Amino acid sequence: MAINRIFRTDPISGLLFHQPAETLMKANAVAGVVALLVGGLLAIVVALTRWPAVHLAPADSFYQALTAHGIDMLIIWIIFFEMAILYFCSSTLLRSRLATPRIAWLGFALMVIGAITTNLAILKGDSSVMMTSYVPMPANPNFYLGLILFAVGALLGCFVFLGTLVIAKEERTYEGSIPLVTFGATTACIIAIFTIASGAIILIPTYLWSIGLISNIDPLMYRTIWWALGHSSQQINVSAHIAVWYAIAAIVFGATPMSEKVSRMAFLLYILFLQLASAHHILVDPGHTAEWRIFNTSYAMYLAVLASMVHGLTVPGSIEVAQRLKGFNKGLFEWLRKAPWGNPVFSGMFISLIGFGFLGGISGVVMGTEQINLIIHNTIYVPGHFHATVVIGTTLAFMSLTYFLIPVLFKRELILPRLAQWQPYLFGISMSVFSLVMMGAGTLGVARRHWDMAFTGAPLGYEYPATAYLLMGVVGITAVVAVVGGAAFILITVGSILFGKRLPQGSYGAPAPAPQAPMAVAIEGHGHVGIKGFSAPGTLVLAFTFLALFMAYYAINWKYLASVWHFG
Amino acid sequence: MSSILPPAQRVWWNQPVDRIEITWVLVALAWCLFMFFMMPLWHIYGRQNLTNESYRISPTAYAAKSKEMVDKYTVRTETEQKIPVVHPPVGSDIYLVARLWAWEPLLELEKDKTYRLHLSSMDYQHGFSLQPINVNFQVVPGYEMVVTLTPDKAGEYTIVCNEYCGIGHHTMLGKIYVVDKKG
Numbered sequence: 001m002a003i004n005r006i007f008r009t010d011p012i013s014g015l016l017f018h019q020p021a022e023t024l025m026k027a028n029a030v031a032g033v034v035a036l037l038v039g040g041l042l043a044i045v046v047a048l049t050r051w052p053a054v055h056l057a058p059a060d061s062f063y064q065a066l067t068a069h070g071i072d073m074l075i076i077w078i079i080f081f082e083m084a085i086l087y088f089c090s091s092t093l094l095r096s097r098l099a100t101p102r103i104a105w106l107g108f109a110l111m112v113i114g115a116i117t118t119n120l121a122i123l124k125g126d127s128s129v130m131m132t133s134y135v136p137m138p139a140n141p142n143f144y145l146g147l148i149l150f151a152v153g154a155l156l157g158c159f160v161f162l163g164t165l166v167i168a169k170e171e172r173t174y175e176g177s178i179p180l181v182t183f184g185a186t187t188a189c190i191i192a193i194f195t196i197a198s199g200a201i202i203l204i205p206t207y208l209w210s211i212g213l214i215s216n217i218d219p220l221m222y223r224t225i226w227w228a229l230g231h232s233s234q235q236i237n238v239s240a241h242i243a244v245w246y247a248i249a250a251i252v253f254g255a256t257p258m259s260e261k262v263s264r265m266a267f268l269l270y271i272l273f274l275q276l277a278s279a280h281h282i283l284v285d286p287g288h289t290a291e292w293r294i295f296n297t298s299y300a301m302y303l304a305v306l307a308s309m310v311h312g313l314t315v316p317g318s319i320e321v322a323q324r325l326k327g328f329n330k331g332l333f334e335w336l337r338k339a340p341w342g343n344p345v346f347s348g349m350f351i352s353l354i355g356f357g358f359l360g361g362i363s364g365v366v367m368g369t370e371q372i373n374l375i376i377h378n379t380i381y382v383p384g385h386f387h388a389t390v391v392i393g394t395t396l397a398f399m400s401l402t403y404f405l406i407p408v409l410f411k412r413e414l415i416l417p418r419l420a421q422w423q424p425y426l427f428g429i430s431m432s433v434f435s436l437v438m439m440g441a442g443t444l445g446v447a448r449r450h451w452d453m454a455f456t457g458a459p460l461g462y463e464y465p466a467t468a469y470l471l472m473g474v475v476g477i478t479a480v481v482a483v484v485g486g487a488a489f490i491l492i493t494v495g496s497i498l499f500g501k502r503l504p505q506g507s508y509g510a511p512a513p514a515p516q517a518p519m520a521v522a523i524e525g526h527g528h529v530g531i532k533g534f535s536a537p538g539t540l541v542l543a544f545t546f547l548a549l550f551m552a553y554y555a556i557n558w559k560y561l562a563s564v565w566h567f568g
Numbered sequence: 569m570s571s572i573l574p575p576a577q578r579v580w581w582n583q584p585v586d587r588i589e590i591t592w593v594l595v596a597l598a599w600c601l602f603m604f605f606m607m608p609l610w611h612i613y614g615r616q617n618l619t620n621e622s623y624r625i626s627p628t629a630y631a632a633k634s635k636e637m638v639d640k641y642t643v644r645t646e647t648e649q650k651i652p653v654v655h656p657p658v659g660s661d662i663y664l665v666a667r668l669w670a671w672e673p674l675l676e677l678e679k680d681k682t683y684r685l686h687l688s689s690m691d692y693q694h695g696f697s698l699q700p701i702n703v704n705f706q707v708v709p710g711y712e713m714v715v716t717l718t719p720d721k722a723g724e725y726t727i728v729c730n731e732y733c734g735i736g737h738h739t740m741l742g743k744i745y746v747v748d749k750k751g
Contacts, residue, residue, distance in 0.1 A: 059735050093572050130732050136709065137692045137734065176578045180571045219693060219708050250571040257571050260580040262589050285706045286622035286687075286713035293618075294607045302600035309596040310589075317588065318571070370607045371616055377704040378695045378730040445702040447695070447730035451738045455728075458739035459647045459670075462699060462726035534588045543592055547599065554603065561616050564701045566682075566718040568617035 005097055007511040011504050013251070013408045016511060020101035021091035025084040025409055027108055029402065032080030033493060035115065036395075039072035040486045043479060051476025052453060052469050059451040063128040066449060068119060070131030074390060075150070075233065076115045081398045082188065082240050083108070083157040088405075089185035089243065090164035095511060096173040099163030103156055110153030118146030130449055132230060135206060135217040144207035151196045151203070158189045158196070173511075180257050180264065181250065184243025187267040192236045194275055198228035220287050227278035235274040237390060238308070239267065241352065241397035245315045248349040248400055252340065253322040258314050258536070266314070269307035273299040283373040293370045305365055312357045313543045316350075320536040324529035332531070332538040348400030348424035355392030355428060359435050360385060362550045372557045375564065380450075380475075381442020388435040391482075396428055399489050406493060412500030420492050427485030434478035441471040443560075618705075621714040627690045630712060634663035638673050646674060646743075653745070661686060661714075664727075664742070666694040666707045668734060671727045671742025679722045679748045688712040695731030698744070704730060722748040 006019040045065040048056035057065065091098040098104065120142065121127040127139035165186070168174060178186070202225040208214045246263070249255035257263045279296030282288060299305060323335030340346050363385040367376040376382065403420060406412055414420050446453055446468050453464055453472065531537045577583060611617050642652040655676040656662050662683050665672045667690035677683060687696055689709040696705040705715065719725075727742035 059738065063732065063735070134693045134731070174574045176574045177580065179573050179575075182572075218710065220711055223706075223708070246571040250573075254570055258586045258589055259583055260575045261583060262585055262593065282706070284618065284704060286708055286711040289620045290611055290618070294604075298604045298607065301604040305603075306593075306596050306600045309600075310593060313592045314589065317586075365603065369603070371610050371614060371618075374616060374618070374704060375702050377706070378697065379702065379704065443702065445697065445699045445728070447697060447728055449732040449737075450730065455738055455741060458741050459649055459651070460674075460726070460741040460743060462728060462741055465700070535586055536588050540588050540592065544595075547595065551599070558606070558610075562614065564616060564703055565720055566615040567703070568615075568619050568716055 003097065004101070005510060006508045007097075008506045008508045010408050011506045015092050015408060016095045017409070018091045018097045019508060020104075021087045021098035022409065024098070024101065024104050024108065025087050025092075025405075028080045028084040028087070029405065029409075030497075031108070031112060031115075032077045032084070032398075033402075033490060035072045035076035035080060036486065037490050038119070039069050039077055040483055040490070042066075042069035042072065043486075044483055045069075047476050047479030047483070049451065050453075050472055051479075052472050054476060055452070060125070060128065062451050063130070063449075064122060064125060067128050067130050068122045071118055071122070071147075072115075073395075074131060075147075076111075078237055078390070078394060078398075079150070079154050079233075080111065082192075082236060083111075083154065085240055085244065085398075085401075086157060086161040086185055086189060087164075089182045089247075090161050090168070093179050093182050094164070094168040094174050096164055096168035096171060099160050099167050101160075104160040107153040107156030107160065110149050110156065112153075114146045114148070114150030114153060116146070117142050117149060121146060132226060133206070134226075135209070135219050135222045138210060141207060141210040144203050144210055148200070148203050148207060151199050154192065155196045158192050161185070161189050177260075180260060181243050181247045183264055184239055184246060184267050187270050188236045188239035188243065190271050191232055191239055191274060195229055195232040195236060198225055198232065202226050202229065220285065223282050223285060224278070227281040228275065231278040231281060232275050234386070234390060235270065235277065237394040238274070239270055241356075241394045242267075242308075242311050242315070244397045244401050245311070245349055245353055246318070248345055248397075248404070249315055249319050249322070251404060252343065252346045252349075253319050253326075255318040255322040258317050258321060262310060263314050266307040266310040269303050273304040273307075276300060277304065277368070280368040280373070283368075283370055284377045290370070297368050297370055297373075302365070305361075308357075308361060309543075312353070312361070312546065313539060315353060316542065317536040317539040320539045321529060324535070329529055332541055335538060342421050344403045344420045344424050345400050347421075348396050348403070348428065351424055351428035351432075352393055352396040352400065355388055355396070355432050355435075357546060358549065359432060360389030360393055362546075362553055363439055364389060365550075366554055366557050369554075369557075372561055374567070375557075375561055376442060378448055379442035380446045380448045381439045383448050384435045384438030384440075384442055387431060387438065392428060392431050392435065396424060396431075399427070400424065402489075402493055406496050406500070407503055410497050410500075411503045411505040412496045413503055414492060415495045415500050416492050419488055423485055423488045423492065426488065427482055430478045430481035430485055434475060434482055437471045437474040437478065441468050441475065444468040444471070446472060619714060619716065623712045623714075624710060625688060625712040627688070627709060630663065630686075630688045631665060631690060633686075634665045634672070637661075637663050642673070643676065653743075656683065659683065663688075664696075665690060666696070666729070666740075667691055669729070669736035669740035671696075671729070671740065674743045674745070676745045676747060677719055679719055679746050682716055682718045685715045685717050686712050687715065692733045693731050694729050694733050694740070697728040697730040699726045699728055701725070706731065719744070719746040722746045
């Protein structure tokens with residue numbers, strides 16, 4: 001069987017695309033955006049129901065929409081897009097042919113079938129069990145089956161990625177070590193394999209239970225293993241979107257890692273410790289010891305948090321150094337002021353970075369502290385936190401990358417460029433306020449996954465403070481704005497792919513024999529910029545601001561915890 | 569050299585680490601270790617901790633223990649459904665039942681007295697969320713978790729269910745009345 005070795009060099013970016021990989025990237029990205037569209041429509045139902053003054057949907061439809069919203073956004077949109085990223089980071093960045101494109105297509109087909117199967121099961125109405133599908137609440141067997149098929153498809157994609165790394169090494173398509181961005185994608189891939197294995201261990205027996213072959217699934221075992229899927233899948237996102245941050249810093253600024261060693265060590269820490277994070281979700285469960293909780297929830301002494309704090313410095317740091325080398329070397333922040341704020345590839349990535357760190361990162365560590373979790377578990381604070389990490393962090397980073405991929409991969413000019421300029425701000429800022437007020441409502445005790453905070457029809461009653469109602473109203477309003485921002489993204493991307501002006505794509509043929517530097521000029525060392533021997537002083541100031549806020553918020557939560565009844 | 573290209577120096581691990589990076593790594597590491605040690609320290613000095621005490625139990629066995637308590641210590645009933653209100657002895661074991669869609673029985677506890685609260689579910693998973701102080705536990709069928717608690721303020725407290733448990737989830741409320749015996 002002949003191996004397809006047809007490549008094209010993109011005239012805009014200089015990147016080398018392998019034809020089958022290119023088609024796969026497009027298919028996965030498009031499938032992801034379709035899931036984003038469905039999830040976005042469902043978000044309207046969820047948000048307008050939780051907005052107390054509107055209270056749109058009846059209870060059954062609300063829980064149904066919430067289940068599908070979680071699955072379509074957290075799993076289907078993100079993992080489809082991550083498949084595109086894995087193929088981009090292996091085939092394109094390593095200038096290699098993609099391993100076994102047919103198996104990659106098989107994986108894609110399984111993912112599509114799985115996604116549709118699960119969505120249809122939810123649509124039928126007997127699978128409104130939330131994304132977590134905690135046993136013993138039963139769902140339609142097809143709900144689990146669809147997830148299993150989707151996961152197997154994603155696993156095949158991971159193997160294609162790893163196979164491509166092997167081929168690239170064998171065929172010497174690059175010199176020396178793989179690029180940092182590919183290293184980050186490899187981290188995501190390794191965590192993905194762990195995640196999918198955990199998912200198989202728990203979802204396959206649950207499927208067998210749902211069709212009556214197994215009599216009982218222990219609910220505590222389910223929670224412990226399910227979260228090795230549930231939380232770790234979000235760690236795939238973290239690794240992937242941080243790889244995307246580095247990629248965008250390189251694409252927009254020609255940024256080089258401040259040092260390869262530190263950035264790669266930080267990714268390595270993710271592989272070693274991020275998986276332990278599933279303990280966060282079961283801190284107030286019966287059956288776990290304090291030692292287990294402390295060790296696991298801290299990711300073994302917060303070494304994975306350390307990794308995120310390192311990336312949080314090195315990504316903007318690498319941008320600062322690149323900008324200073326270009327001459328924006330005045331004062332602390334000229335590099336940032338003179339950054340291309342009108343370019344959605346950059347603005348989206350930077351809002352993603354700030355939102356992920358300041359909102360998602362701080363709240364995540366605080367609520368994952370063993371004892372502080374007592375005052376946060378299962379309140380609406382939790383979705384407040386993960387909308388900051390997954391929507392502002394991951395989704396916005398992927399949106400930014402998409403603005404780069406439309407001309408480069410899809411060969412179309414962006415339509416509505418003015419709207420594209422504004423979209424990251426509209427989406428990022430509304431989601432930031434949304435996350436913050438949700439966390440605020442959570443600290444006032446408002447429950448997540450709850451149809452009616454007024455408890456209509458309950459024999460006993462409870463009245464949340466008026467502030468909680470106000471905050472939930474703001475949740476509704478900002479959610480609507482964010483949905484408009486998301487719709488703008490879909491309008492621009494789908495519109496551009498269908499109707500955008502065609503761009504020259506470069507001709508297909510054999511790959512250029514000698515790898516050339518496709519991006520900005522090589523920059524060697526950065527000893528001569530910055531202030532007082534610090535190459536990126538502005539970033540260091542930002543980092544210490546972050547740390548000060550982190551410490552203050554951490555202390556406030558302990559103080560609040562100390563004020564409640566005594567337990568234990 | 570760029571983040572999307574292979575490192576320009578083949579032996580990149582010998583490249584010296586930037587001063588700003590090493591500063592930040594050390595500061596961040598110190599902060600991470602501080603946060604780590606806060607948790608065991610709170611077990612020693614803090615007053616809000618979970619015990620390690622929990623047991624496997626069948627829903628029927630748990631319901632029987634709860635019924636025994638209700639039969640002994642019910643002081644009155646509330647609402648049209650005649651939900652029992654239990655005033656258990658100070659320091660005793662209290663068996664709170666979570667089921668679709670109620671927390672039973674209602675409890676009357678004394679201020680500044682310590683009790684051993686047991687939690688288990690008869691059916692699906694539930695979430696014990698005590699309002700307005702906002703303290704939350706997961707309640708899992710087949711498991712009995714024991715929490716010692718000391719209410720420090722008199723008043724009416726509500727248990728909201730905050731783990732999704734089906735269509736009537738939003739009606740699942742319970743009460744803990746804290747009374748001040750001295751006052």
